[in-house]
Amino acid sequence: MRRTPRILALGLALWLLLSAAALAADDGFSKVYTYNYDYWGELRESPDAYRTSEVIYSATLGLDRPMLRPQSLYARGDDLYVCDTGNNRVLQLTRRGGQFALTRIIDAAEGAEPAGFDTPGDVFADAAGNIYVADTNHNRVVMMDKDLRFVRQYVKPEDATFEQNLSFLPSKLVVDQAGRVYALATNVNKGLVKYEADGTFTGFIGANKVKYNLWDYIWKAFLSTREQRAQQASFVPTEYENICIDQEGFIYATNIVFSEYDLKSDVAKPIRRLNGIGNDILIKNGKFPPIGDLQWVEGNLDYGPSKLKDVTVLENDIYVAVDRTRGRLFGYDPQGIMLWAFGTKGNHVGAFLSAASVEHMGRDLLVLDEDESSITVFTPTDYGNLIYRANDEYLRGQYETSADTWREVLKLNANYDPAFIGIGRSLLRQEQYGEAMKYFKMAHDRVNYGRAYRYYRKEAVESRVGLLAVILVALLVVPLILRQIKRMKEEVQADERRKAAGFRS
Numbered sequence: 001m002r003r004t005p006r007i008l009a010l011g012l013a014l015w016l017l018l019s020a021a022a023l024a025a026d027d028g029f030s031k032v033y034t035y036n037y038d039y040w041g042e043l044r045e046s047p048d049a050y051r052t053s054e055v056i057y058s059a060t061l062g063l064d065r066p067m068l069r070p071q072s073l074y075a076r077g078d079d080l081y082v083c084d085t086g087n088n089r090v091l092q093l094t095r096r097g098g099q100f101a102l103t104r105i106i107d108a109a110e111g112a113e114p115a116g117f118d119t120p121g122d123v124f125a126d127a128a129g130n131i132y133v134a135d136t137n138h139n140r141v142v143m144m145d146k147d148l149r150f151v152r153q154y155v156k157p158e159d160a161t162f163e164q165n166l167s168f169l170p171s172k173l174v175v176d177q178a179g180r181v182y183a184l185a186t187n188v189n190k191g192l193v194k195y196e197a198d199g200t201f202t203g204f205i206g207a208n209k210v211k212y213n214l215w216d217y218i219w220k221a222f223l224s225t226r227e228q229r230a231q232q233a234s235f236v237p238t239e240y241e242n243i244c245i246d247q248e249g250f251i252y253a254t255n256i257v258f259s260e261y262d263l264k265s266d267v268a269k270p271i272r273r274l275n276g277i278g279n280d281i282l283i284k285n286g287k288f289p290p291i292g293d294l295q296w297v298e299g300n301l302d303y304g305p306s307k308l309k310d311v312t313v314l315e316n317d318i319y320v321a322v323d324r325t326r327g328r329l330f331g332y333d334p335q336g337i338m339l340w341a342f343g344t345k346g347n348h349v350g351a352f353l354s355a356a357s358v359e360h361m362g363r364d365l366l367v368l369d370e371d372e373s374s375i376t377v378f379t380p381t382d383y384g385n386l387i388y389r390a391n392d393e394y395l396r397g398q399y400e401t402s403a404d405t406w407r408e409v410l411k412l413n414a415n416y417d418p419a420f421i422g423i424g425r426s427l428l429r430q431e432q433y434g435e436a437m438k439y440f441k442m443a444h445d446r447v448n449y450g451r452a453y454r455y456y457r458k459e460a461v462e463s464r465v466g467l468l469a470v471i472l473v474a475l476l477v478v479p480l481i482l483r484q485i486k487r488m489k490e491e492v493q494a495d496e497r498r499k500a501a502g503f504r505s
Contacts (some may be wrong), residue, residue, distance in 0.1 A: 039444035049384035067373035073359035111150035121171035157201035174245040205278035246313040284336040327352035
């Protein structure tokens with residue numbers, strides 16, 4: 001009986017030691033639960049692609065006034081711009097040595113009228129250092145130079161295509177390399193408002209198509225009363241939720257207004273890539289379109305589909321969207337194949353109460369939490385970096401190296417379909433069609449399997465064309481030779497019979 005307290009004390013000491021070791025091994029980083037979906041849409045756990053490396057708060061930056069309802073992030077080089085909407089200002093942060101520090105507070109454009117901002121919704125900085133602010137409640141997009149001197153403003157278009165009884169409330173914006181400004185305006189459902197660099201309004205691009213139920217249309221047009229029609233929603237396109245622009249000048253837009261039944265059939269299109277005339281050219285070669293979560297019920301609760309609040313595009317055309325429903329991040333490759341998903345809702349490290357914006361600096365991801373007024377920085381793990389490296393090598397044409405890197409990924413996650421597809425695509429580029437077919441089959445990728453099979457069949461036919469030619473010639477010539485031999489033999493026999501008959505006579 002005396003040994004019992006000693007055993008308990010020893011067990012407690014061991015538990016404390018293991019706990020301390022676990023904390024020490026964490027190195028200040030927070031683990032993040034990561035998963036993906038297989039061919040059948042079943043959730044599959046995976047190693048963490050990212051981990052939390054830093055959380056930036058108002059106190060971290062030494063702000064006198066804490067951030068209030070911040071709405072947007074924009075990164076350019078080592079500078080990060082934060083649209084601190086509730087305080088009518090923009091914060092410019094600079095990253096040096098892996099740490100963020102406040103560079104300046106931008107709360108006015110020198111020479112503008114009015115100079116200050118009112119509920120700004122977004123910010124953008126171009127390569128020359130010019131800064132654009134979607135000054136929502138001042139009904140303008142204001143442009144400043146790098147010294148914050150007013151350059152010009154983009155205001156409500158005086159054009160017949162813009163309903164003049166509507167207020168111009170720009171909430172999001174992007175600027176292309178030619179200086180053209182594209183603004184997403186609240187209550188404008190004709191698409192993005194487009195301005196030339198000199199401020200001239202040149203129309204709308206990328207309007208959502210109108211979708212309606214035929215029965216609803218008939219009811220509204222012929223069967224409902226005037227009062228009922230007044231209470232019903234109009235058949236008008238929905239507006240986008242957010243926009244960003246990639247290095248090639250294509251605009252990515254997210255949309256959170258859709259029917260749940262339209263998601264998996266790719267009718268809803270919650271992420272779009274718009275070209276210069278507003279057409280959606282987003283590639284979707286995955287088994288499922290890029291819609292975020294495929295399973296909406298967790299436990300006994302149905303949270304509904306993902307509502308993708310914002311999207312950012314990395315230099316290798318991998319794009320990442322943030323979901324406000326569950327606070328998750330979804331990464332997709334240029335083919336629209338999901339690479340990973342992670343994140344959750346909450347007020348602990350690595351989680352969000354209300355994710356408002358996502359941005360990237362290199363391969364690091366930054367998520368702005370509107371309610372927490374914080375910025376969470378995620379850094380890729382070794383596993384995540386391998387996925388990026390495999391994609392980069394493929395884009396550079398290093399197909400053999402890319403396949404080897406994907407095999408390294410499979411050592412860490414043997415059930416990772418994108419790795420099988422990546423190896424198959426690399427082998428396809430190396431004209432190893434038979435081997436490529438094996439990997440596509442393992443990933444249940446019927447489309448790429450069909451491509452590989454067509455090339456394999458063509459190669460097989462071409463490699464045997466000589467033998468086929470010999471067989472064909474043999475099939476055509478041998479019967480002729482045999483007939484000729486038979487004819488000659490018959491003639492000889494006939495001649496012998498004639499000679500024998502003459503000899504007897």
